[in-house]
Amino acid sequence: MPSSQSSNPAPSNLASLFDAALKEYITKTGVDITTHPLAAKLEHCKSVDAVIDILQDQLYLFKLFRRGLGKRAKLIRTVKPVVDVVLALSTSETLGEGVTMVFPPAKAILGSLGILLGTAKRVSASYDALIDLLGHVNQFLERLKIYTWSPSTAPIAEILVKTLAEVLSIFALVTMEIKQGRLRKFGKTLLGDSEVEDALRRLDKLTEEEHRVVAAQTYSNTVSIKADTRQILDSQDMVKRNGLQSRYRTWLCPPDPSTNHNVACKTRHDSTAAWFIRSKVFEEWKSAGCLLWIHGKLGSGKSVLCSTIIEH
Secondary structure, three states, X not given: OOOOOOOOOOHHHHHXXXXXXXXXXXXXXXXXXXXXXXXXXXXXXXXXXXXXXXXXXXXXXXXXXXXXXXXXXHHHHHHHHHHHHHHHHHOOOOOXXXXXXXXXXXXXXXXXXXXXXXXXXXXXXXXHHHHHHHHHHHHHHHHHHHHHOOOOOHHHHHHHHHHHHXXXXXXXXXXXXXXXXXXXXXXXXXXXXXXXXXHHHHHHHHHHHHHXXXXXXXXXXXXXXXXXXXXXXHHHHXXXXXXXXXXXXXXXXXXXXXXXXXXXXXXXXXXXXXXHHOOHHHHHHHHXXXXXXXXXXXXXXXXXXXXXXXXX
């Protein structure tokens, strides 16, 4: 299937890519999924069990399916992982916000799977071949569920759409083989069909491309995280430096005398230092305006005496 090499596809390009796959499906099978009765039934399915219940009608038509619980359980176990991944992709933002399509890829895949099972209902030999095919398809799909945990990047969204388009192509090829009665020649496997093998090889290439994109994105994220971490550490260092600078400035700044004065005023009584205020020394000092040296031992009351003199 031709594929775009754009590293940053627009939503409209992704829609066009899958629309082309839908048209190819119609050409190969002669069935329009968008108008098939299964499409209406799958419209409101929100769980794996709900989809399996609808597909049960197709599964029950297998002759071998009706002969034993073992084969029934095996076929359901094979179908269920495919449904699980496809449904998870449809209910998340995996394909990117704004990627809208007239007929969603997940609905097309589930519808084509149901049509395939219904087409194979009268071909007993198709049971083992389908088990083998769905097992291979699931190997490509199961890892894609990791992208449902968060919105994907544009390159990954393109790979996801291409992968689903290839799965749709494979289901179309096998449906066509069954309709043309050519399935029996492949026995228990469809891997002898050159077109199916070509589609599987294209899925292999998409897997390799996905690994390269993820590796590049991981490296880019690592570099970004490293830069962010360095910026955080630098910011922390700056905060520490600014804190030390603030402490140094506080230590170096001259004391505010009003602070000590106010504290001393609160600790004195009404008659504190009255003996000095009434003294001849104080009166001479006030009139002369000369230096008054007050000295004494630590805690002897110099600060309280000074605050009293200031108030008078």
